[in-house]
Amino acid sequence: MAVQIQNLSTFLLKSNTGPQFEIQPQWFMVQRKIISEIYPDFPDPDTFRIYLYLCKHFDHSNKRCKRSKEKISIDLGYAIKQPGAQRLMNYPREVDHALAWLENNKFIRRTNRNNHQAFQCEILAVPDFVPGINAFIEPVKVYHEWNSLKASNHGFIMAPNIAFDDRILKKSPSVRKTWTDRKLKALLMLYAHTWLEYFGGVDPEIVTIDSGGKLVISKWFCYNLKCSERQADDVIVWFVSRGLLKPVECYFVHDVYYGDTGRCSPPAQAYEIKIVLRPYYLIRHKLEGDLMEQKKDRMIL
Amino acid sequence: MITSTHAISIKLGKQNIQIQHDRVSQITIFDEPLEEPYEHMTRKAINGVPLLQNIPMMDFQAKIGMLFRGPITLQGIQLPLKGIFEVEIVLESSRGPDELPLLSVMKSVVDGLNREIVADDHSIYACSIDYKYLKTKPSLTKPSDVLSVALFERNGKRRTLVHAADDVNIYVVPKKDPLFLDYNNDALWSFDVHDQRDIIFDALRADGMRFAGGGPIKLNMNFEGSVMYKDLDNMARVYFKLLEKLGLQSRDVHRIDLAKVQAGKGCTRITLN
Numbered sequence: 001m002a003v004q005i006q007n008l009s010t011f012l013l014k015s016n017t018g019p020q021f022e023i024q025p026q027w028f029m030v031q032r033k034i035i036s037e038i039y040p041d042f043p044d045p046d047t048f049r050i051y052l053y054l055c056k057h058f059d060h061s062n063k064r065c066k067r068s069k070e071k072i073s074i075d076l077g078y079a080i081k082q083p084g085a086q087r088l089m090n091y092p093r094e095v096d097h098a099l100a101w102l103e104n105n106k107f108i109r110r111t112n113r114n115n116h117q118a119f120q121c122e123i124l125a126v127p128d129f130v131p132g133i134n135a136f137i138e139p140v141k142v143y144h145e146w147n148s149l150k151a152s153n154h155g156f157i158m159a160p161n162i163a164f165d166d167r168i169l170k171k172s173p174s175v176r177k178t179w180t181d182r183k184l185k186a187l188l189m190l191y192a193h194t195w196l197e198y199f200g201g202v203d204p205e206i207v208t209i210d211s212g213g214k215l216v217i218s219k220w221f222c223y224n225l226k227c228s229e230r231q232a233d234d235v236i237v238w239f240v241s242r243g244l245l246k247p248v249e250c251y252f253v254h255d256v257y258y259g260d261t262g263r264c265s266p267p268a269q270a271y272e273i274k275i276v277l278r279p280y281y282l283i284r285h286k287l288e289g290d291l292m293e294q295k296k297d298r299m300i301l
Numbered sequence: 302m303i304t305s306t307h308a309i310s311i312k313l314g315k316q317n318i319q320i321q322h323d324r325v326s327q328i329t330i331f332d333e334p335l336e337e338p339y340e341h342m343t344r345k346a347i348n349g350v351p352l353l354q355n356i357p358m359m360d361f362q363a364k365i366g367m368l369f370r371g372p373i374t375l376q377g378i379q380l381p382l383k384g385i386f387e388v389e390i391v392l393e394s395s396r397g398p399d400e401l402p403l404l405s406v407m408k409s410v411v412d413g414l415n416r417e418i419v420a421d422d423h424s425i426y427a428c429s430i431d432y433k434y435l436k437t438k439p440s441l442t443k444p445s446d447v448l449s450v451a452l453f454e455r456n457g458k459r460r461t462l463v464h465a466a467d468d469v470n471i472y473v474v475p476k477k478d479p480l481f482l483d484y485n486n487d488a489l490w491s492f493d494v495h496d497q498r499d500i501i502f503d504a505l506r507a508d509g510m511r512f513a514g515g516g517p518i519k520l521n522m523n524f525e526g527s528v529m530y531k532d533l534d535n536m537a538r539v540y541f542k543l544l545e546k547l548g549l550q551s552r553d554v555h556r557i558d559l560a561k562v563q564a565g566k567g568c569t570r571i572t573l574n
Binding site for chain 1: 351353356357359360362363364366367368370371372374375379380413416417441442443444469470471472474480481482
């Protein structure tokens with residue numbers, strides 16, 4: 001049974017009354033492979049979040065993530081530095097375990113020369129998983145770099161840093177309860193399907209709200225999250241209620257986004273009206289460039 | 302049923318082409334096989350028009366690539382492979398072939414192997430797909446599709462298994478057309494191959510060829526001629542469309558066998574069982 005969005009009219013964006021979205025230049029890359037019905041989840045919540053954290057702080061210009069264990073531990077709330085202390089006395093076990101797991105399974109490569117130097121690493125192309133032998137295998141000659149990934153048909157997700165702020169990756173029980181693995185994975189997947197020039201937001205084939213106010217989610221999306229439609233519904237409803245996804249009524253011509261109904265007149269060609277979910281946090285460069293030139297003016301932003 | 306062979310001759314461009322058919326289940330076209338032209342162009346843009354490939358399809362293809370890349374890399378074999386190959390696909394699903402048109406599923410799987418696993422899909426000389434209806438109550442959190450893909454290398458008359466990904470619980474996404482950004486201009490291309498296919502269709506239809514509905518049907522297509530650099534599935538797509546125009550319903554097709562043979566004389570043989 002599809003879920004009805006309660007009070008859809010209050011969530012539906014009608015027109016610009018001040019900025020409706022937060023547009024930021026910083027974004028990071030996560031490989032799509034990790035969210036899939038044929039790929040295992042990370043062994044625990046710590047490893048998943050620490051991996052996201054490393055991806056977010058990876059510097060593509062020098063291929064390094066220079067975040068020490070101390071910095072990771074403090075940023076993600078695993079440890080607090082006592083006032084006056086020079087450094088952490090011990091690294092939390094979870095952080096050590098997570099980094100060791102990521103290294104052993106070839107998600108990252110340590111780049112500090114020895115144990116006296118602060119931890120730093122390179123993010124690697126996500127290993128292939130071989131179900132028969134339950135093992136991760138490092139792909140040859142592929143790098144965590146967009147051209148390399150594209151050339152070898154490894155998909156990647158571009159997500160705004162601010163949408164995955166360190167605050168939501170923290171260890172605290174209340175944060176973990178709100179920001180479950182499923183929500184983090186769902187948000188990443190939604191960004192994987194956000195193509196503003198083609199859809200004005202998340203691809204309506206993946207998730208949309210029909211004219212009767214019912215949420216329609218593709219089975220494909222649910223299976224990739226390894227969850228039921230009902231569970232996926234709950235996550236999307238939560239994003240909408242928190243304002244992280246904003247429903248916008250849009251014109252589509254030949255299945256391609258034309259503009260928001262509240263911002264432009266109907267197109268001259270035959271068109272359809274669809275409700276698109278537009279993420280609250282958007283990446284600036286996705287709104288720039290030739291393809292967006294015309295459409296940007298027809299968008300509530 | 303006793304069937305008799307009918308022969309017709311048609312003019313295709315400057316050439317006269319001979320076609321034999323039996324009005325019910327067999328067509329032989331004595332000409333170089335036609336192929337859909339656009340798959341060899343760059344994926345990013347056709348005629349400079351920006352396009353977006355279907356993301357779930359691309360993702361499905363990436364997963365197919367992964368299922369082969371890991372195990373083959375593990376054997377210490379360098380990818381992509383060069384040689385002559387055959388692919389066998391078995392699809393079991395509680396979804397019907399109307400939702401999973403077999404030729405489009407085959408195309409999607411082969412695209413997943415192309416470049417990453419086999420250097421070029423030209424090098425796939427035979428490909429088959431078999432569909433079985435799966436009568437199980439689908440799980441709420443797992444796809445009901447079960448896919449098996451086997452890749453063989455052909456050495457003369459023998460073939461050896463390179464790798465088989467068996468019984469994978471994966472959500473199958475058939476080949477889909479990309480979205481084009483400039484909807485005013487890009488739907489306008491017309492290709493010679495489609496005109497030629499329509500000429501063949503008109504001649505066959507006029508001579509009494511039509512398929513009765515109903516299935517399940519086993520479809521065989523053999524392509525002979527200068528086919529070394531032609532993709533099996535791109536050739537198959539041309540003739541599948543021809544068969545559809547002659548009354549074949551894609552949902553009735555439960556098995557497809559495609560093969561190509563390099564030969565001096567061009568010929569396309571189509572059989573439905």
